[in-house]
């Protein structure tokens with residue numbers, strides 16, 4: 333999953349009730365912590381885009397995307413957040429841990445079986461919704477749309493540009509999702525998928541790392557112009 337991961341980031345337990353525990357840009361980084369790890373490992377040449385096996389692409393993600401890694405990373409990120417923001421307390425810990433783990437759960441739905449139980453394990457998970465590219469696209473963008481509609485509802489824009497900005501970001505995400513997930517998915521279905529058409533190795537790692545940081549930066553800017561309605 334790519335853009336759909338950001339949907340849960342909006343649903344901080346307190347957003348919609350009071351001042352959120354986790355700012356949206358922090359939530360954006362938390363839900364992509366596993367992919368951020370993958371980007372770094374891809375830059376280092378340890379993981380990567382993977383390979384085509386029996387006509388379907390499988391990612392090379394033994395470290396970043398194992399179930400055990402996701403649980404450990406969730407606890408680590410939750411602990412780090414609590415240490416940096418003690419006022420968030422245990423609730424802040426669990427919100428961050430939950431957001432980090434939500435990545436594995438959502439990946440489980442869409443990935444073909446390339447999510448290992450633990451690093452190096454042959455036991456692989458993945459329900460393969462990506463085999464139905466249009467349905468997967470609707471699910472991912474639907475999660476994001478639900479998140480942004482909720483965000484818009486519980487915050488107040490300081491000026492109209494902060495209303496327009498949300499949906500410009502959404503459009504940007506929709507185009508990117510179509511380019512990097514939907515189109516390759518349709519090519520896999522048509523039997524014309526060629527992995528060498530896409531980015532590889534270090535370039536892929538840097539490109540994805542840049543995108544994840546860019547999304548967090550854009551959302552941090554929009555967030556400044558959209559204080560909570562409840563604060």
Ligand SMILES: [Zn+2]
Pocket residue numbers: 333366367397435439
């Ligand atoms: Zn992932």
